[in-house]
Amino acid sequence: MQAINVTPAELLNVLAGQEVTADEKMTGQFLLVAKENNQTNLPSAMAGAIADIALGQVQLQALVHPLKIAVAQPDWAPYQIDEAFLTKEPHNWFGPEAIVIEKRFDDFTKEYNGTRDSNGGIPRTAIPKNIAEPLLIEDAYWAAYKTFVNDPDGSFAEQIQPFFTE
Known part of the structure; x- marks a missing residue:
């Protein structure tokens, strides 16, 4: 190519x-x-x-x-x-697709009434696969992306908050 x-x-x-x-x-x-x-x-x-x-x-x-x-x-x-x-991403994490995916997760969290972990988070296993999988891919993308950013004081990396920490 x-x-x-x-x-x-x-x-x-x-x-x-x-x-x-x-x-x-x-x-x-x-x-x-x-x-x-x-x-x-x-x-x-x-x-x-x-x-x-x-x-x-x-x-x-x-x-x-x-x-x-x-x-x-x-x-x-x-x-x-x-x-x-090269690995093509299934979604453009810089565009409207990401907003839609993140909104689905946000809507789910607002309606969720099940158990939560000690930090108030929803257990990963309680999140439907069709909502969780794109977010896991997005987390992996941003984790890799931030390693290429010139970030002498770490302020850029601090802004990247993964959806899942496990």
Whole structure:
């Protein structure tokens, strides 16, 4: 698969569904990689998404589980990577899908009347599989993502609160 280095801001814009433009001569499907950088609270040397590029527009196709890729190439210059190492995420954790999944969990917790643990939490086994499984995947995504973020004081990592701690 072809990959390209982009700025971390460009990657995040693609993930959030915001407009990102490319050279109109560039076409095809590419792995977007946040280039190595030292910008606080932004990912560095991280494969983040598969996108289609055509007519100067970059369109998100799939979020990928964060993976370290550090290739010294100029921004937007294609290079080859082995896609066997990529894992596509089932949902875009930066988009509306995540909000819907999290709202289902929130609605469930508001209506739950069963037993709770010593911290007031709902036992994992009491949460329906169709609600819990996407959240477990989301927890794994954010746990991996935060390891790629330039976070010198740990403030970014503190904001990432998993749904499940067990």
